[in-house]
Structure formats: structure tokens, C-alpha cells
Amino acid sequence: MKAINMNSLLRPTRYLGIGSALLASLLILAGCSVAPTYERPAVDTPAAFKEAGPQVGENGSQWKAAQPSEDIARGEWWKIxxxxxxxxLEDRAQQANQDLKAAAARLGQARALTKDARSGYFPQVDAGIGATRQRPSPASQGLPADANTQPFTLYRAQANISYEVDLFGRVASNVDAATADAQRSEALFHSVLLALQADVAQQYFLVRELDAALDLYTGTVKLRQESLRLVQRRFDEGDISEVDVARARSELASAQSEALGITRQRATAEHALAILLGSTPAEFALPARPLTRISLAVPSGLPSTLLERRPDIAAAERSMAAANARVGVAKSAFFPALNLTGGLGYESAQLGDLFNWSSRTFLLGPLVGTALSMPIFDGGRRQAGVDRARASYEEQVATYRGTVLNAFREVEDNLANLRILGDQSRAQDEAVAASVRAAKLSHTQYQEGAVSYFSVIDADRTVLQQQRASVTLDGERARSTVNLIRALGGGWGTAPAAATQLSSK
Incomplete structure (x- = not known):
């Protein structure tokens, strides 16, 4: 009886144990990550806004942050x-504005890059077919140097598989960075969307303000024409000198010139609004309608909520997260990398035999180079990469904190603007009423011959100036209200899902 070799029986078991231990070790290492834990840096947040005032407007209206009204669509803050x-106009702009479409395209690019990064979690498989013609050297075949070797053709059809084992979180850190970049692009899209909404509203109120000013000057021109006829009749009757007629003509021409200047400004503002709507100025016309006074109280809320509401702050915070993940990518370069490759297919010296079962072949292990690579010396290149990644993270931290500070400033500025503009409008209303009263008295005194026409002109000019100032303040209040809503991050509801809609067009 032949003796049994126990070592030969134990050898496969030993190899299996070694392979299992190696696989377990790789799985453990694959769960390791050298990326630093991300934590949002602290920022100084005041307990309340300094300029925040009463939440109820002059007309009793109120916009509640916690409970939006049912008739106000979520996110559509302009409907207030x-x-x-x-x-x-807002709906039209969101459908056709080119800057918004460009932002949506950038968001689509970022999302595609995230998918590209996630592909690193999976093996990469490709297939190919081809032929090689070669003549081996006599030395490679163990033949004498003068031996004759024949060239031959080798046909191959095979599938190649490659896979990087994520030992120290390089792939995961890349995915985290790409995901944060995509989230940043989404926040920037909403920032562009909010800016567009605010720009449309501001430009609209500017056009309406100019309509009110033009309406004011149109009435002034009619008044100046009536005054000129009155003065001309009195001059013809010999009651007054030609000086009063000349002054009346001058005031009429001045009012007409001012009206034409406002018409020019309105045309320019209307053209700018057309571009925001994605139209040429020739395709857009907005009927004239004077601006009415807007008295709305927009609740400022708590400063801490601003960090969650502003899309530019969200974008800056996501930039920090991406920079933090890239620190992990840079640090993973110090550790071993394991790349598994293999090929499976057919090869044959005859094309007709290529797909025969006897022509099958496979290759396990690296096609080129080594499977497990360990960095030893690189002259400081990897450390420089880590230093750069950390410096980039610190830059993003400073940018984030600066963005938060600027957001607080914008809110305070617009709260102060609205509070002071409210007081200024009340004072201006008194000035308008007083100037109108003075003008009426001057006209009466002039008809009675108690004062010269110069006093009438001066009184009328004062009325026009005060009314023009009042219209300007109304426009400023409307635009400051829009600016405050923009500074607070827009509506209190969820942002409309316009990114997906635009990116699909």
C-alpha cells in the first residue's frame, strides 16, 4: 500500500486559511478611512437682529414665517x-432666463461627476477582440542564437476586469467630495434662482416707479400749459409784463424735458426687464401702471435660521465639506493601494478555432506592474498634496464665515432701510401736503394780484419736487422689501424644483 503524505493533504487547507486571512485583512482595511471627520465650524451668531422692528405693517398686513398663508405658494415669495x-413675469423668467439655464446645466455637470466618482465602488469591465503578429526570439525559446523561429498570428477575444480595493478610503473620499460639490452646485442654482426672482421684482418696481413719475410729470405739463394760457391771456389784456410769459414758457419746457428724460429711463428699465425674461426688448412691452405704496412687514426671524435659509451660505458650507473630503484623498496617497485585474476569454493561432472550448484562457493579477503598491519616497510630493488640501479647507472655512457675516450685514442694512424709509415717507407726506397747500394759496394770491408770477412758479416747482421725492421713496421701499426677502433667503417654503426641470430641457 502506498503511504499517504499528510503534508500534501494539509497544504490546500493551509493555503485556504492563508487566503481567508488575507481576504479578511483586506476587508478590514477597506473599512478604514484616513479622511478627517467633518464638522461645521462655529460662527458667531447674534441672538436677534439689531434693526428688527415690529412685525406688523402700516396696513395691518403680516407675513408669518412659521405658518405661510394658504394663498401664497410655497417658495413663491413675490406673491405677497x-x-x-x-x-x-416671475413665472416667465424662471422658464426662459438664460443665466438660470446655465446654472441648471452646471448642476447637471456636478451630478454627473458624482456618478463618475461613485463608479469607483464597482469593478470596471471591458471586452475586446483583436490579433497580434509576432516572431519570438530564439533565446526566449531556449534555442541556439542562429536558430530559425517562425512568426505566428495569435487571435484574442477576452473580457478584462479591474477593481481598486478601497483600502484607506480614497474612493469613498472622492465620492464624498463629488457629492458635496453637487450639493454646492444645487445651492448655487437656488442662489441664482433667488437672485433672478429678486432682480425681476426690483426691475418691475423700478418700471412702476418711473410710470408713477411720468404720470406726475404728465400732470405737471398739463398744469404748466394751463398756466401759460392764463398768463398769455393776462399779458394780452395788459395786466402783466412779458417776463411772466417767458417764465411760464420756461417752466412748461422744463417739465416737458423732465417727462422725456423719465420716458428714456423707463425704456431702458423695460429693456433690462426683457433680458431677465429671456426675451429681446423688441418682443416685450409692459403697459404703464403707476406704482402704489407698498407697506409690508417681512419678519426677519432669528439670525440662526439665516444659516439654514440662505443658498449662498449653504453653498459655502458644502464647499467646506468637499475640501475636507479632499484632505482624505490626499492623505490616502501615503498608504498602500491594491488594484485587482484579470482577463477571461479565448485565444487561438487560427481564427476559426478562436471560440472553441479548448481555446479558453484567463489571467489573474496585474496586467502591468504590481497589484499592491506601497509609497516609499517621493521627495515630499504627497505631503505637499496634503498641505495644499488642508490650506484649501482653511480657505473655504474663512469664505464660509465671511459669507455668514455678509448675510447678517445685508439683513441689518435692509431692516434699517425699511424702518428709516417708513419714517421718511411719513415726513415726506407732510411735506407734500404743505407744499400743495402753499401752491394753492400762491395761485389765489396771484389771481388777486397780491404776489408776482415768480411766487406761483416757485410754489409749483416745490410741489413737483416734493411729489417726485415721495414717488422715489415709494420705489425705494418696494425695492428694499425685495432686498430684505432676498437677504433672508427667499420664501419660507421649499424651493421650487426648477433645477430638474431646466436641466432636462
Whole structure:
């Protein structure tokens, strides 16, 4: 009987144990990550806004942050103004504005890069077919140097598989960075969207303000024409000198010139609004309608909520997260990398035999180089990469904190603007009423011959100046209200899902 070799029986078991231990070790290492734990850096947040005032407006209106009204669509903050024309313009801008479409395309690119990074979690498989013609050297075949070797053709059809084992979190850190970049792009898209909404509203109110000013000057021109006829009749009757006629003509021409100047400004503002709507100026016209006074109280909320509401702050925070993940990518370069490759297919010296079962072949292990690579010396290149990644992270931290500070400033500025503009408008209303009263008295005294026409002109000019100032303040209040809403991050509801809609077009 032949003796049994126990070592030969134990050898496969030993190899299996070694392979299992190696696989377990690789799985453990694959769960390791050298990326630093990300934590949002602290920022100084005041308990309340310094300039925050009463939440109820002059007309009793109130916009509640916690409980938006049912008639105000979530995220559509401009509907608080109750202007159907503005509502239509906002909808049109979100469908056709080119800057918004460009932002949506950038978001699509970022999301595609995230998918590209996630592909690193999976093996890469490709297939190919081809032929090689070669003549081996006599030395490679163990033949004498003068031996004759024949060239031959080798046909191959095979599938190649490659896979990087994520030992120290390089792939995971890349995915984290790409994901944060995509989230940043989404926040930037909403920032562009909010800026567009605010720009449309501001430009709309500017056009309406100019309509009110033009309406004011149109009435002034009519008044100046009536005054000129009155003065001309009195001059013809010999009651006054030609000086009063000349002054009346001068005031009429001045009012007409001012009206034409406002018409020019309105045309320019309307053209700018057309571009925001994605139209050429020739394709857009906004009917004239004077601006009415807007008195709305926008609740500022708590400063801490601003960090969650502003899309630019969200974008800056996501930039920090991406930079933090890239620190992990840079640090993983110090550790071994394991790349598994293999090939499976057919090869044959005859094309007709290529797909025969006897022509099958496989290759396990690296096709080129080594499977497990360990960095030893690189002259400081890897450390420089880590230093650069950390410096980039510190830059993003400073940018984030600066963005938060600027957001607080913008809110405070617009709260102060609205509070002071409210007081200024009340004072201006008194000035308008007083100037109108003075003008009436001057006209009466002039008809009675108690004062010269110069006093009438001066009184009328004062009325026009005060009314023009009042219209300007109304426009400033409307735009400051829009600016405050923009500074607070827009509506209190969820942002509209316009990114997906635009990116699909």
C-alpha cells in the first residue's frame, strides 16, 4: 500500500486559511478611512437682529414665517405683493432666463461627476477582440542564437476586469467630495434662482416707479400749459409784463424735458426687464401702471435660521465639506493601494478555432506592474498634496464665515432701510401736503394780484419736487422689501424644483 503524505493533504487547507486571512485583512482595511471627520465650524451668531422692528405693517398686513398663508405658494415669495403682473413675469423668467439655464446645466455637470466618482465602488469591465503578429526570439525559446523561429498570428477575444480595493478610503473620499460639490452646485442654482426672482421684482418696481413719475410729470405739463394760457391771456389784456410769459414758457419746457428724460429711463428699465425674461426688448412691452405704496412687514426671524435659509451660505458650507473630503484623498496617497485585474476569454493561432472550448484562457493579477503598491519616497510630493488640501479647507472655512457675516450685514442694512424709509415717507407726506397747500394759496394770491408770477412758479416747482421725492421713496421701499426677502433667503417654503426641470430641457 502506498503511504499517504499528510503534508500534501494539509497544504490546500493551509493555503485556504492563508487566503481567508488575507481576504479578511483586506476587508478590514477597506473599512478604514484616513479622511478627517467633518464638522461645521462655529460662527458667531447674534441672538436677534439689531434693526428688527415690529412685525406688523402700516396696513395691518403680516407675513408669518412659521405658518405661510394658504394663498401664497410655497417658495413663491413675490406673491405677497398681490400683483398679478409681477406673478406672471416671475413665472416667465424662471422658464426662459438664460443665466438660470446655465446654472441648471452646471448642476447637471456636478451630478454627473458624482456618478463618475461613485463608479469607483464597482469593478470596471471591458471586452475586446483583436490579433497580434509576432516572431519570438530564439533565446526566449531556449534555442541556439542562429536558430530559425517562425512568426505566428495569435487571435484574442477576452473580457478584462479591474477593481481598486478601497483600502484607506480614497474612493469613498472622492465620492464624498463629488457629492458635496453637487450639493454646492444645487445651492448655487437656488442662489441664482433667488437672485433672478429678486432682480425681476426690483426691475418691475423700478418700471412702476418711473410710470408713477411720468404720470406726475404728465400732470405737471398739463398744469404748466394751463398756466401759460392764463398768463398769455393776462399779458394780452395788459395786466402783466412779458417776463411772466417767458417764465411760464420756461417752466412748461422744463417739465416737458423732465417727462422725456423719465420716458428714456423707463425704456431702458423695460429693456433690462426683457433680458431677465429671456426675451429681446423688441418682443416685450409692459403697459404703464403707476406704482402704489407698498407697506409690508417681512419678519426677519432669528439670525440662526439665516444659516439654514440662505443658498449662498449653504453653498459655502458644502464647499467646506468637499475640501475636507479632499484632505482624505490626499492623505490616502501615503498608504498602500491594491488594484485587482484579470482577463477571461479565448485565444487561438487560427481564427476559426478562436471560440472553441479548448481555446479558453484567463489571467489573474496585474496586467502591468504590481497589484499592491506601497509609497516609499517621493521627495515630499504627497505631503505637499496634503498641505495644499488642508490650506484649501482653511480657505473655504474663512469664505464660509465671511459669507455668514455678509448675510447678517445685508439683513441689518435692509431692516434699517425699511424702518428709516417708513419714517421718511411719513415726513415726506407732510411735506407734500404743505407744499400743495402753499401752491394753492400762491395761485389765489396771484389771481388777486397780491404776489408776482415768480411766487406761483416757485410754489409749483416745490410741489413737483416734493411729489417726485415721495414717488422715489415709494420705489425705494418696494425695492428694499425685495432686498430684505432676498437677504433672508427667499420664501419660507421649499424651493421650487426648477433645477430638474431646466436641466432636462
Amino acid at each position: 405683493f398681490g400683483d398679478d403682473s409681477l406673478n406672471a
